Amino acid sequence: MPLSSKSHPISTSTSDASSATSKKNHRVAAAAESYTSDNGGGSTASSISFLTPCQVFPLVRMQGSSLKRKRPDNVPSSVSLTDAERVLYNVIQGKRDLGIWSKEMKEETNLPDNVVRKALASLQVKKLIKEVVNCQNKAKKHYIASEFKPSKEITGGDWYSEGNLDKDFIEIVKDVFLKIIFIQKVATVDGILEWVKKNHAFHVELTSHQIEEILQALVLDDQIIEMESTGFGEFASVPAGRVCYRCKNKRGPKGEPKIGAMASIPCGVCPRISSCTPDGIISPRTCVYYQKWLDF
Amino acid sequence: MVTQYGIKFAVHIITNHFGNLVAKVCECLLRRGPLTFEQLVRFTELTKEQVKNSLLVLIQHNCVQAFILEQEGREGLKVNTQYLVLFDNILHRLRFPKFLEIVSQDLDEECVELLEGLLRDGRLTLKQMVDRASQRRENAVALDVVQGSLRKLLMIQYVERCPAPEPVLSPPVEQDTKKRGAKSKRAEKPETIEHRIFEAAVPAEGIRFSLTANSELINNSDISPMRVGENVAKEDSTPFRANFEEFIRRLRHKVLIEKVRTTHDDDAAAVLRAILDGTRNAEKKVKMEKSVPLTLDAIFTELQKTENGRAMTMERVRSSLVLLGCDLGKYNDSYTIELKKIIDSARDEEVESIVLKRYGRDAYRMFRLLSRTDGFLETDKIAESTFVEKRDTPKILYKLWKDDYLHMEKLVLNGARQSKFLLWKVNKPILLEHVLDEMHHAALNLSLRLAYEQEKDGELLTVPKDKIVGQLQQRYKRLRNAWLLLESSLMKLDDALMLFHDF
Structure with missing residues (x-):
C-alpha cells in the first residue's frame, strides 16, 4: 500500500x-x-x-508495492469464529484483492446491520480483515482479507496514497x-x-x-x-x-500551449454558444462576454 | 462540408456586400442545392427580374456557376439550365486583403492594382482592365502595360480565364456495380456535382492561364485574315478573374511551413518550402495529401535559391528530411512529405486549445489522450494515464461528451455481478464538422458585433477630429480599439476556417 x-x-x-x-x-x-x-x-x-x-x-x-506483507499468524480455520463472522469472512475472502463494500456485504449475506457491524469489528480485531480506502469513494467502508494487498482498482495505483x-x-x-x-x-x-x-x-x-x-x-x-x-x-x-x-518549448523547460484563433475570442470559450442566435436572448449584441472583452 | 452556421455566415457576407435580395437568392441556393430559374422564382417568391438580376450579380462575382444538365426523361433527353452556388467563393470574399498581400509580396504595384480591380468587380476583360487603369491616372495607360501585368499574374497563376458560362453536364454513365468488390467501393469517393461542373467549365491548363489562347492560330499564316480578326475580337471579350485556388494553395503552403517551423526547426521549414516551391506546378489540387516526389538533388537546387537555404549542407538537409518523416534511401531517391499529417496536427492544436480554455487542464490532457488513441478507452484507464482523480474523471468526460467533443458508449458486462463501463473516444470527422460549425458561428458573431459597434457609435465618425475631446475622445478611442480587435480576430479566425475547410 x-x-x-x-x-x-x-x-x-x-x-x-x-x-x-x-x-x-x-x-x-x-x-x-x-x-x-x-x-x-x-x-x-x-x-x-x-x-x-x-x-x-x-x-x-x-x-508500497515493494513492502512485504506480514501474513496473518492464524489461518481462518484455527480461529474460533461465530457463524456470522465466518459467513462474512468467506464473502470478503472470496472477493480476493478487490475486497467488498459493507453495504454489498449485507446484501449478499442477508445479515442484520448490527450483526454485520459487530462481526466486522471482531474480524478486524482478530486481524483477519482490514479496512481499506476506496479511491472512487472514500466514504464507503471497504474491507479486504488481511492476506491480500488491495488491487489497483481500490487504491488507485502507484500514484495514489490513502485514496x-x-x-x-x-x-x-x-x-x-x-x-x-x-x-x-x-x-x-x-x-x-x-x-x-x-x-x-x-x-x-x-x-x-x-x-x-x-x-x-x-x-x-x-x-x-x-x-x-x-x-x-x-x-x-x-x-x-x-x-x-x-x-516543446525551446527557450525554457516549461511552455504554454499555443492559444488558437477560436480560443482567443469569447465565443471560443463560451459555455452558451449553442443557445446563442443572432436575434435571440443570447446574441452577440447582448453578450456579456463580448461586453467584458471590448471594455477598454 | 457546409455546416448550418456556414450557410448563415455566407448569407451574412452576401447581405453585407450585395443586399437582401441577392442574399435571399443565395440562401435559397445554399439550402436547396442547384436550382433552375423557375424554381428559384417559386422558392424565393421574388419577381423574375429580381431573381435574374441577383443571379447576374452572383455570377459576376463568381459566387454562382450556371450549368446545363442533360437528364433522360420519358420523352427523351431533357435539357435545363441550373444554378449552383459556390460556397467557398463566398467565403473567399473575406480573404481579399490576404490575397492582395500575397501579390504585393511577389509582384509589383501594377499587378496589385490589377488584381484589386478583379477582386472588386469579380471579372474583367482586358479592355475593361485598361479602362480601369486609365481612370486612376491623368494619361491613358497603354494596353501593353496592362497586358504585361496580366501576363505576370497569369504566369504565376494568380489570375485565370473565367470558366465556360454554361458547361453541359451529361447524365452520369451507370457502371456495372455487381462486379465491384467492397474494396473498390471504399476506395472510390463519390464525385460531387460541384467537382463535375468544375471539370467541365474550367478551360484546359494551357488555355486557362494564357493571355491569348488562340495566339498559335493568329501566328499561323495559313489562316485567313478574317478568322484572325474574329479571334482577336473574341480575345478582347474574354473575361479574367482571380484564381482563388492558387491563393488558397499559397496560404496552405505558408501554414504547412510555419507549422513545421514550430514543431521542428528552421532547417526543416526551409526544406519543406523548397519541396513545395519545387513541385508547385505539379500539384493537381489544393488538398494534396502528400507532396509531389522530388529528388534530393532537386531539393538541394531549390534550397540554393534562397539565402538561408544556401547555408545548408547536405547532411542538414538529410537530417531535416528524416524529421519530416522521410526514410532515407539511396542517394537519388525521391522524397515525399505527408502534408495531411501536418494539417491534421495543426487542426488538432486548434481544437485542443479550445478544450483547454473551455474545460481546463485536466480535460485538455484527457482529450489529447483520446485524440491520439485509435478506438475507445475506459474511464479508469483515462484517469490513470492523465493523472486525474478517478472520482473526478467521469464528470470532466461527461462535460466534453455533452458538448459533442467526445463520443461515449456504455458497456454492460453480465458476470457474477453486473458491471457497467463507460468507453470514450474522439470521433474526428464528426468533431471537426462540429468545431467548424462553431467557428462559422463565432465568425458570424464577430461580424454581427462589429456591425453593432459601428451602428452604436457610428455618429462619432461624422464628428470632425478637432471636436473629439474629453468624454467623446474616450468613446472614440474605445470604438477604434473595439473595431481593431474585432477585425483582427475575424481575420485570425478566418485562418482557422481555412485550416478546417479549405486545407
Whole structure:
C-alpha cells in the first residue's frame, strides 16, 4: 500500500507536508534556474548533479508495492469464529484483492446491520480483515482479507496514497523530468532512469514504467514531444529509431500551449454558444462576454 | 462540408456586400442545392427580374456557376439550365486583403492594382482592365502595360480565364456495380456535382492561364485574315478573374511551413518550402495529401535559391528530411512529405486549445489522450494515464461528451455481478464538422458585433477630429480599439476556417 509523505515513518519533513512540498518544489526550480542561467543550459548529465542531493528532494514517498506483507499468524480455520463472522469472512475472502463494500456485504449475506457491524469489528480485531480506502469513494467502508494487498482498482495505483492522487509528488517528478530533458536536449526513458538512480533524486525508487507514465503525461500536457531519434544532429547521442523526448518549448523547460484563433475570442470559450442566435436572448449584441472583452 | 452556421455566415457576407435580395437568392441556393430559374422564382417568391438580376450579380462575382444538365426523361433527353452556388467563393470574399498581400509580396504595384480591380468587380476583360487603369491616372495607360501585368499574374497563376458560362453536364454513365468488390467501393469517393461542373467549365491548363489562347492560330499564316480578326475580337471579350485556388494553395503552403517551423526547426521549414516551391506546378489540387516526389538533388537546387537555404549542407538537409518523416534511401531517391499529417496536427492544436480554455487542464490532457488513441478507452484507464482523480474523471468526460467533443458508449458486462463501463473516444470527422460549425458561428458573431459597434457609435465618425475631446475622445478611442480587435480576430479566425475547410 503506497504511503504518502504525510505518514512515512522516516520522513524528515515537518508535519505540514504539503507546505514543505511546495517549498521543496521552489527549491528545485530555483536550483535548476540558477544552473541554466549560470551554464547557459549545458548538456552534460554530470553537470546537473547539483540537483541530486537528497536534501533538495527530501520528499519521501514509500513505495508500497515493494513492502512485504506480514501474513496473518492464524489461518481462518484455527480461529474460533461465530457463524456470522465466518459467513462474512468467506464473502470478503472470496472477493480476493478487490475486497467488498459493507453495504454489498449485507446484501449478499442477508445479515442484520448490527450483526454485520459487530462481526466486522471482531474480524478486524482478530486481524483477519482490514479496512481499506476506496479511491472512487472514500466514504464507503471497504474491507479486504488481511492476506491480500488491495488491487489497483481500490487504491488507485502507484500514484495514489490513502485514496487520493498524490498530485504534489507527481508535479515535482514532472518538474524534475522536464528540467532533465531541457538540459539534456534529447532524453530517453533509460537515460532518465539512470539519472534518477545515480543521483538518488527521490527517496522512492521509480521504475521505468513509472517514468514512462510521467513522460506520457508530459506529452499530454504538450510540454514535451515524443519522437523517434533521427540519429543526426542533436539526436546523435540516441541510436536512430529509438523513442526519445524533447522539450516543446525551446527557450525554457516549461511552455504554454499555443492559444488558437477560436480560443482567443469569447465565443471560443463560451459555455452558451449553442443557445446563442443572432436575434435571440443570447446574441452577440447582448453578450456579456463580448461586453467584458471590448471594455477598454 | 457546409455546416448550418456556414450557410448563415455566407448569407451574412452576401447581405453585407450585395443586399437582401441577392442574399435571399443565395440562401435559397445554399439550402436547396442547384436550382433552375423557375424554381428559384417559386422558392424565393421574388419577381423574375429580381431573381435574374441577383443571379447576374452572383455570377459576376463568381459566387454562382450556371450549368446545363442533360437528364433522360420519358420523352427523351431533357435539357435545363441550373444554378449552383459556390460556397467557398463566398467565403473567399473575406480573404481579399490576404490575397492582395500575397501579390504585393511577389509582384509589383501594377499587378496589385490589377488584381484589386478583379477582386472588386469579380471579372474583367482586358479592355475593361485598361479602362480601369486609365481612370486612376491623368494619361491613358497603354494596353501593353496592362497586358504585361496580366501576363505576370497569369504566369504565376494568380489570375485565370473565367470558366465556360454554361458547361453541359451529361447524365452520369451507370457502371456495372455487381462486379465491384467492397474494396473498390471504399476506395472510390463519390464525385460531387460541384467537382463535375468544375471539370467541365474550367478551360484546359494551357488555355486557362494564357493571355491569348488562340495566339498559335493568329501566328499561323495559313489562316485567313478574317478568322484572325474574329479571334482577336473574341480575345478582347474574354473575361479574367482571380484564381482563388492558387491563393488558397499559397496560404496552405505558408501554414504547412510555419507549422513545421514550430514543431521542428528552421532547417526543416526551409526544406519543406523548397519541396513545395519545387513541385508547385505539379500539384493537381489544393488538398494534396502528400507532396509531389522530388529528388534530393532537386531539393538541394531549390534550397540554393534562397539565402538561408544556401547555408545548408547536405547532411542538414538529410537530417531535416528524416524529421519530416522521410526514410532515407539511396542517394537519388525521391522524397515525399505527408502534408495531411501536418494539417491534421495543426487542426488538432486548434481544437485542443479550445478544450483547454473551455474545460481546463485536466480535460485538455484527457482529450489529447483520446485524440491520439485509435478506438475507445475506459474511464479508469483515462484517469490513470492523465493523472486525474478517478472520482473526478467521469464528470470532466461527461462535460466534453455533452458538448459533442467526445463520443461515449456504455458497456454492460453480465458476470457474477453486473458491471457497467463507460468507453470514450474522439470521433474526428464528426468533431471537426462540429468545431467548424462553431467557428462559422463565432465568425458570424464577430461580424454581427462589429456591425453593432459601428451602428452604436457610428455618429462619432461624422464628428470632425478637432471636436473629439474629453468624454467623446474616450468613446472614440474605445470604438477604434473595439473595431481593431474585432477585425483582427475575424481575420485570425478566418485562418482557422481555412485550416478546417479549405486545407
